[in-house]
Each structure stands twice: as structure tokens, then as C-alpha cells.
Amino acid sequence: MIPVSCGEIADAVRGELAGVDPSAVVDGAVVIDSRAAGPGGLFVALPGEHVDGHDYVGTATTAGVTASLTTRPLDGSPCIVVDDAQRALGDLARLVVSRLPDLTVIGLTGSSGKTSTKDLIAQLIRPYGETIAPEGSFNNEIGHPLTALQATEQTKYLVAEMGARNNGDITYLSSITPPAIGLVLNVGTSHIGFFGTQDNIAVAKGELIEAVTPGGIAVLNADDHRVAAMRSRTKERVLTFGEAPEADVRAEGIKLDGEGRPSFTLHIGDFSGDVQLQFLGEHYVSNALASAAVGIACGLTPDQLVAGLNSATRVSEARMALTERADGVTIINDAYNANPDSMRAALKALVAIGRSREARTWAVLGEMLELGDTSRDAHDAIGRLAVRLDVNRLVVVGAGAKPIHLGASLEGSWGNESMYVDTIPEALELLRSELRPGDLVLVKSSKGSKLQSLADALVAEDVQ
Structure with missing residues (x-):
């Protein structure tokens, strides 16, 4: 994390210092697991179903953290005391991101394919600038700010996967990391038990497009009519991807080889190039097109995208x-x-x-x-x-x-x-x-x- 004083953190999270010098600096990792705590870091004591993070504040203090974020003072440990530690974690991440004006935030959501696409985007853009992306499916109110807090002055891209189970969830996550590039992959039936209908899911996913910052780019799936309709929810530039003839980033001639790996011809404007993915399943074509569109939004050339797509490999476990x-x-x-x-x-x-x-x-x-x-x-x-x-x-x-x-x-x-x-x-x-x-x-x-x-x-x- 970039260096931030405890006094600045307390102001940002609306907390009170308990046994902490306001000038003391947090410049290490922000963690929720005391086993990962280290010198100069910040331990966030979250309540859990089976354990309470407050029981491990002493361990974090011994490990050398500058302070712990808690909901009550604890004798012998430097604490920043707040009403809600989870909300404070988000507030701290918002502060850090706001101090990184050169950081490009890429936000993405969708009913399926988020994590695989996040991994693919990161592989495409990492050769062209330091890139932070969440591990696995770190896309909620805890994992999202923890990922954002890894960014430093050297970080060029932050790939922020955003999940939702309620209206307003993506608006909240986007407030922590305002996206310069916002990608919606699809609107399916995942979590329909929470939302009731696909149209309601579309309302929630489209919050990301509404959050795209001025001068930013919305990336939309031209093959999904609910996603394509989100064009009306932003005044910023829109890039589309898909198999539809009107898509800006388009696939033609999709085939599966003997190992179930898809190949296709990638079209971007007048450019065309051959792509052979190393992933199993035709559904990865849409993920690849979405990633390529994000790459275009980041300034990569079509040739760079083809090379990146052809060399990309699976990162997260248990996915085909x-x-x-x-x-x-x-x-x-x-x-x-x-x-x-x-x-x-x-x-x-x-x-x-x-x-x-x-x-x-x-x-x-x-x-x-x-x-x-x-x-x-x-x-x-x-x-x-x-x-x-x-x-x-x-x-x-x-x-x-x-x-x-x-x-x-x-x-x-x-x-x-x-x-x-x-x-x-x-x-x-x-x-x-x-x-x-x-x-x-x-x-x-x-x-x-x-x-x-x-x-x-x-x-x-x-x-x-």
C-alpha cells in the first residue's frame, strides 16, 4: 500500500485513535488474516461466522503492524477504532485509490465468466504496465478493497472484478475504485434467486456502466440484448464485442480443436488475425473478445492482442x-x-x-x-x-x-x-x-x- 499516516486513515474511515501516534505510517500490507500480518502493515479485525478478528489483534501487533482497525479499543495494541470495520476497509481503499491519479481502473461484471475474463485481461495488459488483479474470485465488499489496497505509485492498471447480490452493490464497489473502463460481460440467471428476473439483474449489472468516469470507456456485449441496451446508461464512449456483425471487436469462423480449444478470426476495424485459445470451451471466445476490447481501450494494438490471446493460459483453479x-x-x-x-x-x-x-x-x-x-x-x-x-x-x-x-x-x-x-x-x-x-x-x-x-x-x- 502507498504510505498513509494513521491520522489520515482515522479521518478517512471516521475512526478514533487508541494508543496510536497519528504520525505513525502504514506502508505495509493491509490484511484480514493475522498470519499474513507484518511490519508496517494494518490488520483489519473483521467479525466472522466462527472467529472474531479481534481475538487476533495481539498476534498482529506482535508481528509488527503499525495499527489494527477494530470496533473497540484493545489494551496493549495500537488501534484505529471504527463503528464498522468492513465499511472502514472500503473507505481506506477509496482514499488510497484517490491518491493514484495515474492508475487506470478496469471494472468488470457479469453473470458468468468474470474471473476467467479478469485473469485474461490481466495477462493481456501486464506486459505494458504493472497490473494488480484479484486472486480467484475476490469480488465482494471485502476482497475488492483488499485488492485495491495493493496498488502503489508504480501500478498502471487495476483490474477490479465486481459481483452483486443486491441493487447498489456495484455502485458501492465502483465508488471505491471508479472505473475508467467498465465491462459488462453478460446478463444470465446467476443469482436470480436474489434478483427475481434477468431484467432486474441487468439493472444491477448496469450500475457499473453508470459509474464509468468522464472520458472513460464502456465495453458492452453486442450479443446480449440486455447488455447492449446499457449504452443508454452512459454518455461516455462505448466499445462493443461479440459475434454480431456490428460489434467493434468481433469473432468469425469459431471452431473447436480436438482438445476442445476454440480458434477464430479476430476482427477489429480493418484488422483481422487468427487466434487459437489455450482454454477449453467455446464460451471462452466471448471472454477473449471482451478482454480484447478492454485491451483496445487501454491502447494496445490488434497485433499485441492476438499475440497475448494466443499465449494466455488458465490462472484460477477449478475452471475447465x-x-x-x-x-x-x-x-x-x-x-x-x-x-x-x-x-x-x-x-x-x-x-x-x-x-x-x-x-x-x-x-x-x-x-x-x-x-x-x-x-x-x-x-x-x-x-x-x-x-x-x-x-x-x-x-x-x-x-x-x-x-x-x-x-x-x-x-x-x-x-x-x-x-x-x-x-x-x-x-x-x-x-x-x-x-x-x-x-x-x-x-x-x-x-x-x-x-x-x-x-x-x-x-x-x-x-x-
Whole structure:
């Protein structure tokens, strides 16, 4: 973090100093885990479901932090006392970002693909300036300011992924890091249980476009009519991406190779160039186009973008991660998150790879969370799609996902191809007994459904 005095921090977060010299400087890392605390840093004591950060303030003090951000004074530890530590964390990040006038903030949101696109954008622009991007899916009221606080005077780009479960969430996150470039990927059904309708989701996602700073650029998906309509929510320049003929950054001739990796011709104005992505699944084409449009907004040339897209690799775990086991079974781990759009894309990739390898395909699917009243129909539709795509075997795990099995069973031609189990151990036992060399297995669910542990167990298998 850039150096900031405790007095300045107290003013910014509306706090009071307790045992702290106002001239003492915080110039180290801002952390919420006392194990990461170090000299010159700031420890933020957040309440949690199982632990209270205040119990670890002493540990942070011993580690050498300049102060801790707390909601009450603590004897023996220098504290900046506030009413709400989480809100104060955001206020501090807002102060730091405001002191970095040369920093370009790239904000992005969408119902699916945020983290993969964030990773791709960072890879494209990092060669042209120091870039900060969140690890994993650090996109909420805690992860977002913690990422912003990593910026220094040397940082040129801050890639800020923004999630939302309520109206106003993105407006709040954007107030911490006002975006010079605002990207909306899509409006799907993820979190529809919170918002009720896709139109309501569009209202929330469009808050990012309203927040684009004067002279900035809004980047919109021309293939998604709800996103394209957000053009009316800004007076700033708009760049579009997609397969639509009118898109500023456009893909033509999309193909999947034998490993399920998409290639296409990238068109930007009069320029055209060949792109071969290293990611699995056709849905990565939209992520790549969005990233290229952001690259254009950052001043990169089309040739630089093609080179960057062709060399980019997967960064975050459990996102279409392919592992070849020693016994000849291949696992595709996409268990980090799931919604109907990403589930469909993953199934299509599974079938494409299986067809090229002449492999038996398995889809091991768990529940897609936060779909509200649409949940049963959405899961049913995925089961029916698995049949229509001719996935060879379907294993559905957990009561919340059971409509996938029911939908597949009712679709028509299947007999024992679809199986339902209640628990992850049951699924693992079934797969251990029935997988054979050459099989291709997709594991996908929402993170809360915890199929990641099943994917990890399958990857670790080494059956000879």
C-alpha cells in the first residue's frame, strides 16, 4: 500500500485513535488474516461466522503492524477504532485509490465468466504496465478493497472484478475504485434467486456502466440484448464485442480443436488475425473478445492482442482444468461455480473433446445455487440437454441437483445412463468402480455444492 499516516486513515474511515501516534505510517500490507500480518502493515479485525478478528489483534501487533482497525479499543495494541470495520476497509481503499491519479481502473461484471475474463485481461495488459488483479474470485465488499489496497505509485492498471447480490452493490464497489473502463460481460440467471428476473439483474449489472468516469470507456456485449441496451446508461464512449456483425471487436469462423480449444478470426476495424485459445470451451471466445476490447481501450494494438490471446493460459483453479491421469482417465475440473449458461458451455466442451478422442464421456453434476424459483426448471433443462448432446453417462450428486437426473430420465432414449446419488462419497465410489481407461469426466457444480472435493479425489486417483 502507498504510505498513509494513521491520522489520515482515522479521518478517512471516521475512526478514533487508541494508543496510536497519528504520525505513525502504514506502508505495509493491509490484511484480514493475522498470519499474513507484518511490519508496517494494518490488520483489519473483521467479525466472522466462527472467529472474531479481534481475538487476533495481539498476534498482529506482535508481528509488527503499525495499527489494527477494530470496533473497540484493545489494551496493549495500537488501534484505529471504527463503528464498522468492513465499511472502514472500503473507505481506506477509496482514499488510497484517490491518491493514484495515474492508475487506470478496469471494472468488470457479469453473470458468468468474470474471473476467467479478469485473469485474461490481466495477462493481456501486464506486459505494458504493472497490473494488480484479484486472486480467484475476490469480488465482494471485502476482497475488492483488499485488492485495491495493493496498488502503489508504480501500478498502471487495476483490474477490479465486481459481483452483486443486491441493487447498489456495484455502485458501492465502483465508488471505491471508479472505473475508467467498465465491462459488462453478460446478463444470465446467476443469482436470480436474489434478483427475481434477468431484467432486474441487468439493472444491477448496469450500475457499473453508470459509474464509468468522464472520458472513460464502456465495453458492452453486442450479443446480449440486455447488455447492449446499457449504452443508454452512459454518455461516455462505448466499445462493443461479440459475434454480431456490428460489434467493434468481433469473432468469425469459431471452431473447436480436438482438445476442445476454440480458434477464430479476430476482427477489429480493418484488422483481422487468427487466434487459437489455450482454454477449453467455446464460451471462452466471448471472454477473449471482451478482454480484447478492454485491451483496445487501454491502447494496445490488434497485433499485441492476438499475440497475448494466443499465449494466455488458465490462472484460477477449478475452471475447465484438464488433468490426464496415469491410468488413462481424463478429468475436467470445473467445480468452482455453475449457472445454466456455464453448465451448457461445459457440457458442449465435454462432448466436443470426447468426440475428437472417441472417448466415453461422463458428466458429474451438482446443484447450481441461487436460482430461486427457476431452480427446478433450470436443472431439468440441463438434464435434457445432456441427453440431446449424447453425453454417455450422467452422475447427478445431491438432492438440489436431482431435477437434472429427472429431466434426463424423461427426455426419452436413456435407460441407465443417468444415475442419482445423495452424497459425494457415493459418487466417488460409483466412479471408482465404473471408470475405465480413455474415459473423459467433467465435474461441475456451484462452489457451495462442494464437488471440488470430488474433483480433487478423482484427480488424485492413480489406478493401474
